[in-house]
Amino acid sequence: MRYRAAIVGAGAIATAHAEALRKHADRISLVAVADLVPARAQAFAETWGIKSVYSDLSELLGLGNVDLVQLCTPPSTHAPLARQCLLAGVNVLMEKPPTLSLNEIDAISDISDRVATVFQHRFGTGAVRLRKLMESGELGRPLLATCHTLWFRDDAYYQVPWRGRWETEGGGPTMGHGIHQFDLLLSILGPWERVTAIAARRSRPVETEDVSMALVEFADGTVASVVNSVVSPRQTSTLRFDFEHATVEVEHLYGYSDQDWTITPAPAYEDLALAFPRTSTEKSSHADQLAAILDALDAGEPLPVTLPDTRLTMEFIAALYASAATGKPVRRGEIGPDHPFAARMNGTGITWQSYASTTPSNGR
Known part of the structure; x- marks a missing residue:
């Protein structure tokens, strides 16, 4: 058809x-x-x-x-x-x-x-290959991960009326930029359990944050750090997974190909060096997801990506903002339908005291 x-x-x-x-x-x-x-x-x-x-x-x-x-x-x-x-x-x-x-x-x-x-990054060849290797057990258990979306958007970018506003964009780089990278992180490592985070407005003329950082604990005990930024002149999107038997990394900007993935085996697992062939130059794109x-x-x-899958990523975002606003860790499932951060990503009103201030207030 x-x-x-x-x-x-x-x-x-x-x-x-x-x-x-x-x-x-x-x-x-x-x-x-x-x-x-x-x-x-x-x-x-x-x-x-x-x-x-x-x-x-x-x-x-x-x-x-x-x-x-x-x-x-x-x-x-x-x-x-x-x-x-x-x-x-x-x-x-x-x-x-x-x-x-x-x-x-x-x-x-x-x-x-x-x-x-x-x-779309869930569907690129590198991510598909990584999931298969994990399922086979060849990499051993995941232990540690890092996820950085360090981008640069100048003040002119925020002249578009809906950008940088809670009411129309829903959040800053956590919501609109880093979401691709940490969605890929979550799709690889599975359910997250607890988030401890900070967010700040360091430079941009926005209502939302322009940087955020989170420490994440996963159901299997894996720990990860997630950084999202729109104030970083050297732009990059990087993911690193440290498994028992190898480190797997990808660094790109707006789409990865096989050339952007590397694997570093641990001693005695040198055969894994062949697990990420650099054969395809096609970048992860909307076309990959459209095929699925x-x-x-x-x-x-x-x-794909289904609403339950999407909700897990959106709940992570809500938890990050809730933790940044309250200064407390937030567990998966804690934000129920009546929770302030279920209705709005800034809950009861995350604000910054002045343009350059980095001290959030929960509006209470």
């Missing part, structure tokens, strides 16, 4: 979605685009050869000729737009962050499970 897709929101990230669809043109076609700014939608349509252009999602859905809607709109719109699509019986792929809160994730789950979140989504549609299975 050849599926039909529509992109909603014709901003910068929509290009990555269009490129992914083109790579799978034998299985899915991009038939429509919608954007509140008609000129932007029309320009995008002309670039990608899209015949149907809309300024309203309701009109697009009313025609009943799409199987998958890909939401590329600002974060605060994801939940209401996803709800609209699901009630119309249409599958949804949401850009990150998928929603502004845990409660919004749960509200979507109550409607349908035909939703996936864009966490199309396979799921063919099989009638939940779309």
